[in-house]
Amino acid sequence: MTPNIPETTKKRVVIIGAGFGGLKIARDLADSEDFQIVLIDKNNYHQFQPLFYQVATAGLEPSAISFPLRLAFHHHKDVHVRITEVTELRTDSKEIITQLGAIRYDYLILAIGADTNFFGQKNIQEKALPMKSVGEALGLRNRLLENFENALVSDSDDVRQGLMTVVVVGGGPTGVEVSGTLAEMKRHVLPKDYPELDFDLMKVYIVESGGELLGPMSKNAQIKSKEYLEQLGVNVYLNTRVTDFDGKYAYLNNGEKIRTNNLVWAAGIKANFIEGLNPEILARGGRIKVNRYNQIEGYQNIFAIGDVAFMTEDAYPNGHPQVAQPAIQQGKLLSKNLPRLLRGNPLEEFTYKDLGSMATVGRNLAVVDLPFWRFQGFFAWLTWMFVHLMSIVGVKNRLLIFINWLWNYVTYDQSLRLIIKQKSPKVDD
Secondary structure, X not given: OOOOXXXXXXXXXXXXXXXXXXXXXXXXXXXXXXXXXXXXXXXXXXXXHHHHHHHHOOOOOHHHHEEEOHHHHOOOOOEEEEEOOEEEEEOOOOEEEEOOXXXXXXXXXXXXXXXXXXXOOHHHHHHOEOOOOHHHHHHHHHHHHHHHHHHHHOOOHHHHHHHHOEEEEOOOHHHHHHHHHHHHHHHHOHHHHOOOOOOOOOOEEEEOOXXXXXXXXXXXXXXXXXXHHHHOOOEEEOOOOEEEEOOOXXXXXXXXXXXXXXXXXXXXXXXXXXXXXXXXXXXXXXXXXXXXXXXXXXXXXXXXXHHXXXXXXXXXXXXXXXXXXXXXXXXXXXXXXXXXXXXXXXXXXXXXXXXXXXXXXXOOEEEEEEOOEEEEOHHHHHHHHHHHHHHOOOHHHHHHHXXXXXXXHHHOOOOOOOOOOOOOOOOOO
């Protein structure tokens, strides 16, 4: 098996990772007269991470927030997509080792993103439900729906409570959005599906180790998000940590334990890493130190962008936030800097432009922080929907999401509560 990438006189740019930053560079350089592009990802689709929680809570199908990579490059003969995993970098010979074999590069861009950080808590890692991929979001949806089916046939209130109650760990946008959506499902959706169940047994908790929800956002956004969640019936725990989870109880550092079979982990991320780089270039959270041109320290022709890159500016001494916008902006500038580097021209330094942040809590409830305006409530909710809808890759996906959102709003119902599992292979005796 070989990667089977044609040789050319163009310089080869290998991009590892088809997230926001990697896809941005590949699309910007797709028609370049200077470069051949090789885009590598373990999946054959781009994932829109901000809406994972809607897949997990049966609001959207996985296909609505996923975009086939090859479809984006149908008319670009010098872009080659390869679906594989990278196991090693060999910087001396300028090649990467993949499951398909070795791939040579002239310029290498690491856009490998980040994964869930369990902070060394083994029990939580084994039993909690993460949500850093479409597959994990679908797994969470399956687990929650299966638990309600099991609760329906259980004859113990204790077992039912454990199956129905959800503890969400982490008070960032993902944690807030998941807990708010679950609380709304408890009110408007699940009682219609399961009228035999007593939904007083179902509790939704959000546990945050810091003193506020949505830490990076404004004080008004933090206060309002907590207020909105409490209005929806979510139990908000601040300055509290989950210290252990055994599959039946979540144990808190205040001595309390919560009866639940469902611990959703949205508490932290750590940058992915590929063997072959100097380990001394790693910063906090496993991020890779880069200069203002996104060049990795000590490597002129290897770059890192997005969640995996640790770049400091005066305004961001601890690095940029690990969200979509830094990755997109870094990808956009790097696609302009590569031709300059090829020709020996001066490179432009990266400066992050904060376009704002936002989170939705529930129906008609959201918080938005823009550089020039901060607001909450219904208009913030409409703004959140518009921004996310316009950020989705693909016109068809935007239409599908809009139809689903409109249907959910009019009917107070998500129509995608399907348990979809892979069939287990039959083992002969």
